[in-house]
Amino acid sequence: MKKLLSVFRKEMLLLMRDKSGLTMLFVMPTLLIVISSLMQESGWNSLNKNASVKVLFVDNDHDSLGVKIRSGFMNSGSFVVIDSLNRQPLTASMAKEAVKTGDYLIAIVVPQGATKTMRANVRLSVAKTLAGFGIGNAMLLNGVVFRDSVDMTLYFDPTVNRAFKNGLISSVRENYYKIQSEWVFKIFNQEIAAQMPLYKPPKEGFREVLRFREEFPSYREVELIPNSSQHNVPAWTIFAMFFIVIPLTQSLIQEREGGSLFRLLTMPVPYMTLVMGKVMVYLVVCLLQTAAMLMAGIFLLPLFGLPALVVGNNIPALFVITLVTAMASVGYGLMVGTIANTHQQAAAFGSISVIILAAMGGIWVPVYMMPPTMRAFAMLSPLNWAITGFYNIFLRGGNLLQIAPQALKLCLFSLSTVVVTSLVHKYKKGVNS
């Protein structure tokens, strides 16, 4: 035990004096959390009032439809509507050019006579329907046809995300149908009143009956609203924990190449004691990283105008998921450090493999946004198990029971890395001795 503590102390001293290693372990993830949260905030926060996407709006209609679609965008809070460039009223060709050059991402052109066309079509639909009831003069409708549909033109920059594009088109379409419904209701009443003098139109106008209420079901009493902080803090903390592979492998290989391991193996100390001393130090580092990142989430992010991280009350669950993630990351580092023969191999394989596991595991892009094949692969990444565990706590208010599946997977992963490490060590010892 005393020898183990001596190894622990030595490793701690070595790490404390490795300034670049410490920067990578603590400063890098903090910066990543702040930068990523700032970048993603408007995307995550549905309640965000700071409009960010600029939409070029060309209203050639100059009537109700154009006005309503414009006000629909303005009221959404997600868009800034621009209808002039260089103090010149915007035209369709100017808008197209501005999107083509990449100065703007989106432009919408409401065509001339759009309102008139829509109104005429609505009126005709109503008239034909009433004619079926014998109301109105059916003879007048003979030969009258619907006008061509209204062609609303939307220009998109090629970089615009498909989901965002679909959302925008849906928004325009929603506004259109809303206006159309109002007119159908209004014209129906007008026509019936004209034909049936005793008819009294309802005092209330057309009312929408379908409204949406957003809720995020969780195990907590108080509802949690997902935001960039709730995602980025655990995501980058896990990423940083797994990046421990770099200093850990460097430490292992440096000891091996420098000859210290040779000397240590001639001393009356078991190899496992030497390894466990390292493991303990890096487990402590992972726990400190998590504590530092949570503090950054709670205290630092609000300084940048970002929502503070809500940790919640489930500290035991948080501790368990942090510990098993740390075990998995240290085990992974140990395995890579034992397999790799040189610093270069360890650094290249270690960093690239962590980046791949992170990308695959939903650290950068949520898993639900991935194609089905990638979603299946995501389930294989230990970083995915870890982030799911953290989500269960931070977003769903889960407790120990809710994180148990992920904790178990991470435990088994950590155990398997120890087994592989041991086998590789034995194999290498066999080859060299």
Added chain:
Amino acid sequence: MSRQPIIEIRELTKIYKGAGEPAINGISLDIFPNEIFGLLGPNGAGKTTTISILCGLFSATKGSVLIDGLDSYTNPEQIKQMIGVVPQDLALYPTLTGRENLTFFGNMYGLRGPALRDRINHYLGVFGLEKHANRLVSKYSGGMKRRVNLIAGLLHDPKIIFLDEPTVGIDVQSRVVILEYLKELNKRGITIIYTSHYMEEAEHLCHRVAIIDRGNIISLGNPADLLAGHPEFKSLEHIFIHLTGKDMRD
């Protein structure tokens, strides 16, 4: 010198996996207590392999090693406690101070507290490192590093010390201090097994030397006897070249 050997090597053979030829090929050797024994040979001769087996790092393919009567295969822990190893590489942590390095290695031998502190201070004094004890090893000169490297193998007062090229690449002053201290240790009854490329150094330091090449002992005896047996050569180095050839080794 006592007739009972402290190290008995019998038919020791080591064949590395995948290697065609044995690294050491059935060597037998007795090393006696209080002896300074030189293991000399060109690169790849089998010196480091022999020392590694004696230190318990590798197991032999064939043969046996008894150290102070203990089988190296079945009693590695007791043997590790009685031997001190000074590797050829500067097996130190550059970002720890000299004192921190020595404290750590002392701890690994089970030493701690005031006893360890006193020993460290004693050796730092002997090797002229007291003033530099709290500096990082990365700031040390080559000679200072070699001296710390040596101290780390002596801290626990071993009965047998294995020294692999302990004076390679250092200044004359450091070399003199190290060699003088090795003689002093030997006077205290410590057995020293020593490898070197410096034949003159071995000639003056060692009671006996074994010249080893391609895994075989090709000459064994005390330097004076070897020189007497080859009157045509003026020094051990000439005998060494004569026995091992002028071909450069990898």
